[in-house]
Amino acid sequence: MAIEEEIKAEFGRSGFDLEDEEEILNKCLPFCINYSLNPSDLVSSWEVYYLNRQLNGSTVQSAEIDGFLTYLQNEQKEAIIKEETDIHTYSSRDVEMILNDDDISKDNAPGTPTDHQQVLSPAYDATSLTNGNVLSSGKSWKPTTAFSKRTNRLEVKFSINKMPNLEITKQEPSHDNDEDDIVRKVCPRPRCSLVVHGSGPRPDCRFMYDRTEDRFNALENQIKKHTRVYVASGLYEEPMDPTIASQRSIFTVGMICCDVEGRLNEKSVMLQSSAENSGGQRVRLELQQLSHFSVFPGQVVGIEGHNPSGHCLVASKMVDSIICSPGESENLNPAKKLAFDKENHPTDLPCKLRELSMVIAAGPFTTSDNLSFEPLAELLAYAKKRSPQLIILMGPFIDTEHPDIKKGTTERSYDEIFRIEILRRLEDYIECMGSAVRILLVPSIRDANHDFVFPQPAFDIKLPDLKPQIASLTNPGIFEANEVKVGCCTMDILKQLSGEEISRFSADVKPGDRMSRLVNHILKQQSFYPLYPPAESVPLDYSLAPEALQVPWVPDVLILPSDIKYFVKVLNDESEGNHMKCISVNPGRLTKGEGGGTFAELDFYESADTSNASIVGI
Structure with a gap:
């Protein structure tokens, strides 16, 4: 039996179907030959990769094979390195010392990093960086992670109607100067109005x-x-x-x-x-x-x-x-x-009613192998190019399921991580994009720095200079932007x-x-x-504003992040004389294990039938 047939048979025995059989087998065959892998070992490695990435469905997709083969290649390299006891694994400080031609004595020789050492965010790692991604030697440096080595970036997974000017399926890594040029060329959209319904529990509420x-x-x-x-x-x-x-x-x-x-x-x-x-x-x-x-x-x-x-x-x-x-x-x-909270309602700003552009993403916002928050940084870079009026970020932000949070190996407090990695990035984004953009944060019961209760109060964000632009909703939350009614909930009710x-x-x-x-x-x-x-x-507490769980009317957009596969659907229920339409969005998770996930982009025009939406893989 040919090796291709054996690979196909092994996938079948493990319960997997092949999306593009010929392409997948042609990619897998060289790896079996070059690394002396038999088909059963290859499929066993796929099952581990499948579970780590938390992939949905039992179909092996061509888009996932490149990432899998990269993972497999790294596994082979690590196995070879472990056999060589004299090989030293260098850290970023070692690289800096070598670039500066510093002498490394035996007494000060660096050892192999321990498991609890973290790769910090390049923008805020004060121990090894002096300014952004620049070493003290003046040479640039960026951490190498599984997320940064992925092959498919910003790929449209699914769409309804057609997103205008959406040319992102094949993007080369952008340079900083190019990105600045693009931002300068973007024509800013008018700032959207915002009316938040205040029916949920308050940040200082008592629960249990x-x-x-x-x-x-x-x-x-x-x-x-x-x-x-x-x-x-x-x-x-x-x-x-x-x-x-x-x-x-x-x-x-x-x-x-x-x-x-x-x-x-x-x-x-x-x-x-x-x-x-x-x-x-x-x-x-x-x-x-x-x-x-x-x-x-x-x-x-x-x-x-x-x-x-x-x-x-x-x-x-x-x-x-x-x-x-x-x-x-x-x-x-x-x-x-429900009473309206008009504190953030700008009455002096021109806007087109019933038209709204949104980027929607649900956490986790960092991969499971570090706390660098690279996916969030890349999402904001994408938003700089698309210039949406509203960005909706839904928790978890500091995920209690993250391995480093579970083990307690991080040296920073949860509030510090949230302030530096989340809020500071959002402040930088607003400073770059100007006063026309808005950002809404919705908490999750998986947020380590927030109350473990449902319904959930909003984050107590104290940013006096940016209060009109960065706001937090309760979970669940309801708001109107440019008269477009939006409901959202981070509980995985689906x-x-x-x-x-x-x-x-x-x-x-x-x-x-x-x-x-x-x-x-x-x-x-x-x-x-x-x-x-x-x-x-679910820590459901009926003593906390049970009306917060109510959906008082059919929203124009209903956002329900879930571990179930992403989707965008136009719902039309005509039973019992109902003729209401609603766009339901599950943006998926921004990260899945060590790899990237998905987010949603939606342009609402007057009604559900004339609106555009896409699910984008990051």
């Missing part, structure tokens, strides 16, 4: 005071809210107690529950009605007569059906949507209408919903796209976190 009463009231209010909307529509009668035996068809409203510990299934679906209708009792819900359904624990639904025995409600129709127009939504519940949802569709019903269905659950339930009980890793 969640009571059973708070949880009960939050769930009960959610059921009552849906009930009011259904009755006000005139399509449904007043809800009745679903636990009472009756031969006639009734209408009731309740929350989907599971009668056992573990994952929901068709045989374990229960319906819990409100305390007003049934005292909060549960009844088994039979879904066999429905042509299609999609349910998850915590979902509030309206059910038409009958309960002949008193022990099982047989559903003939399910209603799970209360989407309505923004004006109707505000009038239905004026007591909970991944959690994906693991809990069950669905069935008959042959004559099109199931549609799964990701669109998951996002529609959030819009239909009007909640950023409709899942109950919450996932074990």
Whole structure:
């Protein structure tokens, strides 16, 4: 059997498909020959690379092979170096001493760096650099990392419509002078207006005071809210107690529950009605007569059906949507209408309404092998060339899952890292681009320098000179920019919903796209976190402004970062008379393991149908 066939067979045994079979095999064959690797060793190395990079799917893509082969080559080199005991690994200080022709005595000979030594950001490494990336000898130096050696840079992964002037698929490394020239040539866009909805917890709030009463009231209010909307529509009668035996068809409203510990299934679906209708009792819900359904624990639904025995409600129709127009939504519940925070609203700046350019990225913002924050620096360099009106950066910024943060090997405090590596870079970006740009930061529960609670208060950023330009939202957060309504949440609700949802569709019903269905659950339930009980890793606190979890109206743009594969989708729900459209964006993660990830660029023009968006690999 030819080596190519053996490589293909080994990938198949490990459960991987090849995207471009001929190209991938042609690239892998020379490595097997040059490094005396058999196909099984090659595929084993791919599995390690696959897990380290946290790649999605089981298809080996051609775009990932170059990075894999670079990783494989480095592994071979490291193996050879380990065999040579006399080989010394030089640090940046050693290089500087050699360039300065300093004598290295035996007493002062540098040793091999220990595992806990970090490669600091070139811009702020005061021990080995004097100014930027220049050594004290006057010669330039840049750290070599897995991220800096990647081959595919700024590649468009996916797009809807067409981004104007998007010529980034094949870019050569830019020079500093060239970048300055490009920045000078960019025509600055007008500064966008900004209105932040202030419904979330405050930065100085107390948490961990969640009571059973708070949880009960939050769930009960959610059921009552849906009930009011259904009755006000005139399509449904007043809800009745679903636990009472009756031969006639009734209408009731309740929350989907599971009668056992573990994952929901068709045989374990229960319906819990409100305390007003049934005292909060549960009844088994039979879904066999429905042509299609999609349910998850915590979902509030309206059910038409009958309960002949008193022990099982047989559903003939399910209603799970209360989407309505923004004006109707505000009038239905004026007591909970969110207040506007107009502190940052510029009334004296000209702007085109309903037009907004954005760059959206979600953390981590540094690779897992260092705390240099190279991906963030490259993202800001890209933004200098594209000049968006608004940059939305969503946590984690100082990721608790980062190996150095977990081990506690960093010598700087979390606040210091955040101030130097994040805020100082953003200040430099604004100083370069001028007063027309805005930056919004959204925290995550994985941020080591912030409160571990959800909903989450905004970062307490004290930058008096740049207060109108750098701001922080609560998590989740809602704001308007140039009258474009945007909602965002860093909790990975899509991944959690994906693991809990069950669905069935008959042959004559099109199931549609799964990701669109998951996002529609959030819009239909009007909640950023409709899942109950919450996932074990979620510190959900109902004592902190439960209205912060509400989605009061259908936003123009809904940003939901997730570990699930990136996407941009235009959602159009026409059920029950709804005609609202929304652009849903999952920008992916800016980094994946030691390599680059993805971010999103969106130009909104008047409506979802006429807007442009792209997912860009960094």
